[in-house]
Amino acid sequence: MKLSKNNFFNVLGGLLLAATLLVGCGDDDSGPTPSGALNANAGPDQLVSVGDAVVLDGSGSTDIDGDPFTFQWQIISSPAGSTAALSNPTSPAPGFTPDVVGPYTIELTIANEKGNSADEVTISVEEAIAPEEIGGTHNTALTLVNRVSNPRKPDYIASTNVNMGADLIIEPGVKIVFGSNVALNIGSSGAILAEGTASEPIVMTGTTESNGFWKGVGVFSSDVRNVMDFVEVYYGGSTEYGVGLYASFNVGVENGDKLKVTNCTIGQSSEYGLFVENGGELTGFANNTFENNGGIPLAIDANNMTQMDANSSFTGNGTQYVELLGSTLSLGTESVWRAFADGTPYWATGNIRVESGLKVNEGVVVEFGSDLAMPIIGTGYIIAKGTASNRVKFLGKAGVAGSWRGVQIFTNDTKNEFDYVEIAHGGSNVPSAGLYELANLSIENGDRAKVTNTIIRDGNGYGLYVENGGALEAFANNEFKNNSGVAMALDANQVHQLDGATTFTNNGDNSVEVLSSTMEHGATEVTWVALSNQTPYFLSGNVDIESGLVVNAGANFEAGTDVRITVSGDGYLSVEGAAANKVNFSGKTKASGAWRGIGFFTNDVRNLINHAVIRHGGSADLGIGLYARFNVGVENGDQLTVTNSTISDSAGYGIFAETGSTLTASGNTFSNNTSGNTN
Structure with missing residues (x-):
């Protein structure tokens, strides 16, 4: 049904406008005011209803020198029959109650010893119109029009639930007030088309302006036309909504249903401002304002994150986060997560599984709840790219090591990348599903990622754990600090990706x-560099070198208990230290016999140890054809050159050269080798 405007008030509004244009207001000074020393300002014109209490405002009046002045107000014209009178007419803000429809012209005069100045204000008064009741069930289209020209007055009231089984069309300027615990339900056969304008927004509020007074708007419709544009919603969230939406809010969208929300102000709810259930869809979202809600202003799932815009703002809410509900990102196209210009972070309250493409823009901050994880899995990938001054951040909400599980890479997509990212507080539990170590960031066997310019800190366990068979596609200029365990771990095939600029603190x-x-x-030769600040490589298990490897000057290696290094197959090892910057191999426990040592099983002329310090080997026979204890051993038929090196503290020989091997040695120093310096 169509609720039509009152034509009388259209005519009256035109007459009032004409009267206003003829009478005018402001800058209507009179009297001998020298050089504009006094400037009266009677305040803005007002539109009110009969019986409204009107307060005038002369606070904008000024004296150029800041000297005091007096106020004198008077009603200079009023509708016939009016007996309205001003209260406190000598105050800056007197009041009166209009009793007849029509225009009231009121003059303010300010004065002091310099003279006086006057200004006028027009108060246009219309008949009070009672709001029309719309409570009940509507199975035919309902159009709500702007019945009352005063935007502060309600056009409609809902004393009982409004249940829409058809289109609800709300025109610009409409104000609806809802009774206590009353709801607006947009049913599965219904749709909401609420489209205001910047100058004439639609307003939905309670008959009493108190947080949680009415229930709110529940959208249970998948109609793609559902829209709220330039709508203001206040004071909802009286109770948990129910009927599939188990939260308290101003506006809620059920799983499987849709709503476009743009240019809206959503405030003063008891809990959520806008709650979009996991599986609900925002078909559009931009330029919204969330203010003074009692709890979280906005809750969405991972698939709706791509709708978030920089310009929406969040102010004065009980919890200043946007809640990211536990969910699976599975859009099939690349989703983009954007930061809010006001810096509002996201709070993940459930696991976030990324099963399709995800790009995370600079400045995005996601804080994860207790023991939660962010696995990149299936056909998913992640491109998290911040800047030096505006990083992407994945953190634990509690702000302490081990407050969430961290980020896990379970995909082999070459697009996986972390650049100018900060990851902190992970390692609450093992991710499982193929990754069994505590870490801030983990990469599974067979999978890959780039990690550059990234801070990995305050984790419980590893900072970065790359499982044996996982790949670092790129690695540079990272920072590892305050992780409770080893800074990072990777297999021998990935060590050449490391750089000397990354720091470990x-x-x-x-x-x-x-x-x-x-x-x-x-056939590719790789190089292992010296890490910054003499940070050592910790060999926690046996390392077999089956292709060409060069070790740069200054590199430090600490081997775990009974661990060995072997050079075999098509491999060679060229240790290229310098007189002032040796390469160091030692046991992690710094005691004779802490590890087995280095065994050479190839006849490559590039096998070289120059300017190195090798200690603490000989924990047991190396085996594999070298049955002796030593720091360095060469098998029958193979060759090695050792020069300018210190070989010490072996539980067996310093160097063991099996009969038939070729050992070239010069300029070396030996000490404290149990079985002798050489055999």
Whole structure:
């Protein structure tokens, strides 16, 4: 049904406008005011209803010198029959109650010894119109029009629930007030088309302006036309909504249903401002304002994150986060997560599974609740790219090590990238599903990611854990600090990706762990660099070198208990230290026999140890054809050159050269080798 405007008030509004244009207001000074020393300002014109209490405002009046002045107000014209009178006419803000429809012209005069100044204000008074009741069930289209020209007055009232089984069309300027605990339900056969304008917004509020007074708007419709544009919604959230929406809010969208929300102000709810259930869809979202809600202003799932815009703002809410509900990102197209210009962070209250493409823009901050995780899985990938001054951040909400599980990479997509990112507080529990170590960031066997310019800190366990067989596609200029365990771990095939600029500070074990593995790069020679601040490589398991490896000057290696390094197959090892910058190999426990040592099983002329310090080997026979204890051993038929090096503290020989091997040695120093310097 169509609720039509009152034509009388259209005519009256035109007459009032004409009267206003003829009479005018402001700058109507009179009297001998020298050089504009006094300037009266009677305030803005007002539109009110009969019986409204009107307060005038002369506070904008001024004296150029800041001297005091007096106020004198008077009604100079009023509708016939009016007996309205001003209260406190000598105050800056007198009042009166209009009793007849029509225009009231009121003059303010200010005066002091310099003279006086006057200004006029027009109060246009219309008949009080009672709001029309719309409570009940509507199975035919309902159009709500702007019945009352005064935007402060309600056009409609809902004393009982409004249940829409058809279109609800709300025109610009409409104000609806809802009774206590009353709801507006947009049913599965219904739709809401609430489209105001910047100058004539639609308003939905309670008959009493108190947080949580009415129930709110519940959208249970998947109609793609559902829209709220330039709508203001206040004071909802009286109780949990129910009927599939188990939260208290101003506006809620059920799983499987849709709503576009743009240019809206949503405030003063008891809890949520806008609650979009996991599986609900925002078909549009932009330029919204969330203010003074009692709880979280906005809750959405991962698939709606791509709708978030920089310009929406969040002010004075009980919890200043946008809640990211536990959910799976599965859009099939690349989703973009954007930061809010006001810096509002996201709070993940459930696990976030990324099963399709995700790009995270600079400045996005996601804080994860207790023991939650963010796995990148299936056909998903993540491109998290911040800037030096505006990083992407994945943090634990509690702000302490081990408050969430961290980020896990379970995909082999070459787009996986972390650049100018900060990851902190992970390691609450093992991610499982193929990754069994506590870490801030983990990469599974067979999967890959780039990690550059990134801070990985305050984790429980590893900072970064790259499982044996996982790949670092790029690695540079990172920072590892305050992780409780080893700073990072990876296998021998990934060590060549490391750089000398990455820093390692105050980690529980301030080293880079090289997992038990075989290095195999075919015909490609790789280089292992010296890490910053003499940070050591920690060989936690046996390392077999089956392709070419150069170790740069200044590199430090600490081997775990009974661990060995072997050079075999098509491999060679060139340790290229310098007189003032040796390469160091030692046991992690710094005691004779802490590890097995280095065994050479190839006849490559590039096998070289120059300017190195090798200590603490000989924990047991190396085996694999070298049945002796030593720091360095060469098998029958193979060769090695050792020069300018210190070989000491072996539980067996310093150097063991099996009969039939070729050992070239010069300029070396030996000490404290149990079985002798050489055999």
